[in-house]
Amino acid sequence: MLNFIRKPFGYEPIVTKEDLKKSNKKKVEKASDWKGVLSRIWKLVDEQRFLLIIVLLLVVVSSALALLGPYLIGVIIDEYLTKSNFAGLAKIIGILVIVYVFLSVSMYLQSYWMIGISQQTIYRMRTGLFNKLQKLPVSFFDRRQHGELMSRMTNDIENVSQTLNSSFIQVFSSILTLVGTTAVMLLLSPLLTVITLTIVPFMYFAMRWITRRTSKLFKEQQQAVGELNGMIEETISGQRIVKAFSQESRMLEEFSVKSDRLKRTGFWALTYSGFIPKVMNLLNNASFTLVAAAGGILAYYNYVTIGEIVIFTEYARQFTRPLNDLANQFNTVLSAIAGAERVFTIMDEPEEVDAAIDNKDYKLIGDVTFENVTFRYNLEEESPIIQHVSFHVDAGKTAALVGATGAGKTTIMQLLARFYEVNDGRILIDGIPMDQLPRHTLRSQTAFVLQDPFLFEMTVKENIRYGKLNATDEEVINAAKEANAHDFIRKLPNGYDTILTADGGEISQGQKQLLSIARALVADPALLLLDEATSSIDTVTELKIQEALERLMEGRTSFVIAHRLNTVRKADLVFVMEGGKLVESGDQEELLKQKGLYYNMLTNAKI
Ligand SMILES: Nc1ncnc2c1ncn2[C@@H]1O[C@H](COP(=O)(O)OP(=O)(O)OP(=O)(O)O)[C@@H](O)[C@H]1O
Helix, strand or coil: CHHHHHCCCCCCCCCCHHHHHHHHHCCCCCCCCHHHHHHHHHHHHHHHHHHHHHHHHHHHHHHHHHHHHHHHHHHHHHHHHCCCCCCCHHHHHHHHHHHHHHHHHHHHHHHHHHHHHHHHHHHHHHHHHHHHHHHCCHHHHHCCCHHHHHHHHHHHHHHHHHHHHHHHHHHHHHHHHHHHHHHHHHHHCHHHHHHHHCHHHHHHHHHHHHHHHHHHHHHHHHHHHHHHHHHHHHHHHCHHHHHHCCCHHHHHHHHHHHHHHHHHHHHHHHHHHHHHHHHHHHHHHHHHHHHHHHHHHHHHCCCCCHHHHHHHHHHHHHHHHHHHHHHHHHHHHHHHHHHHHHHHHHHCCCCCCCCCCCCCCCCCCCCEEEEEEEECCCCCCCCCCEEEEEEEECCCCEEEEEECCCCCHHHHHHHHCCCCCCCEEEEEECCEEHHHCCHHHHHHCEEEECCCCCCCCCEHHHHHHCCCCCCCHHHHHHHHHHCCCHHHHHHCCCHHHCECCCCCCCCCHHHHHHHHHHHHHHHCCCEEEEECCCCCCCHHHHHHHHHHHHHHHCCCEEEEECCCHHHHHHCCEEEEEECCEEEEEECHHHHHHHCCHHHHHHHCCCC
């Protein structure tokens, strides 16, 4: 029987003594400079600061009114009811009604205005962070995981929002209520105050006992939900592989293990947290009984009045709520401040520096020079990734970059788009040092065609228009035609208005390439950076891509990371990279004559 009570559904509670010891040691995440964080949040509140001050004043008024209500009831009992003095009773009851009406109105206004203030503040914070992300250099994103940044943008901001919405008023009003209630109780009867407060340590220990268990269990439950969701997503998106390898029964087994864990953690988390209101209720009733009994005895000896006992029982009831709220909100507020600090740390990151000269309307010709360029992704790297590279490409020419994997070809492209700053030497575009050319001027006239083109979750038309936002429908269609993409687009369910998913699952790899060529054509760039696809694409699409690329490259300076012999052969210049150095450069014939690395690559069919 005992065992049944302990394990009603056969599950053991999953919080061990070791777990509790560990969770005891674990500190709540705290901001290192909470004053600084609060002052920055205050700045974000901006023009609504005045309203916030009014809200705080209203909290003070409501806390006072909440104290006044029970006090008036006590007065009614002592001065009117026990003395059977009914003259003026209507007036004081009228005052009581007004107190409670004001209390409700004030609470309503507080929460209405506070929600407005917090939503506006969070809006500023979220927009500020997103704006900042657009201005940060690529190297910033290299140092961080996407998940981490997503968490800043969503969880941390959501936490601050929740705290501003509710916890802020709750904490402030709880402190006021606790201080106010204790002060009034002490004034009325110090002895009865001590008796009322004897319940507080019991509440503290009971809550501690429960929350230590529930917080661990809720964390476990969250983890179990995360694992289960991850598995469901993986199984659904990888359904073909699951079926192809006949893994259905193994997946079912794994699913039932994970699902069972969720059932167990869910059961105990809800069971323990369900105790909270019951235990609080029990202790509240105990406190009520204690005050009533002790008050009765004290009243018998004329130490207190009946009205005072009523005031105390009411205050005792009011006392537990703020105590409970403070205990619950404390960690939430601390972790929200820590979250806000993480957001502000990103906001303080140095932005991409831009050229001071305002030559935004400058039209690029496309003449490119590298002068003794040296570059490291991280300054701690032993040897530079690009070492003393110098070359010149005339406007309108095509340069093919070849070399083993890791030789530095992509890095050269990234430097050309100024995603990173060179450490030594300089890059000149049309004879202008790159750092004197506004980024927008350079990037708006440069187009990328990558191996695995990135498509956005929007229509085909919008995806192509991404290259030039003000392109007309006609320009988009013409670009698609030139890119050999028009025919397949027309066959899509909604033609140019077909919405693509982020991974472009509904079109083939080759078709994705054609779309990205169309996107580049619409942009009409002076400088083209192409990373030729290595994946095998059917011959017909391959020919279409080649043809489209040739049209795209015509009259533009193009850098191609070449994987096909045909592309290299058509290039005006070939740059052979090895270990970050430019080891050979020149046109086809010159390089073949040298009988060096390029010659070997061709004869050993490495391209
Ligand atoms: N963001 C980065 N941070 C640090 N190191 C990097 C980064 N990107 C590339 N590297 C390093 O720089 C070197 C050159 O890489 P790069 O991508 O330029 O070579 P690649 O010739 O284009 O190779 P592949 O043909 O395989 O794409 C490699 O050793 C790589 O590990």
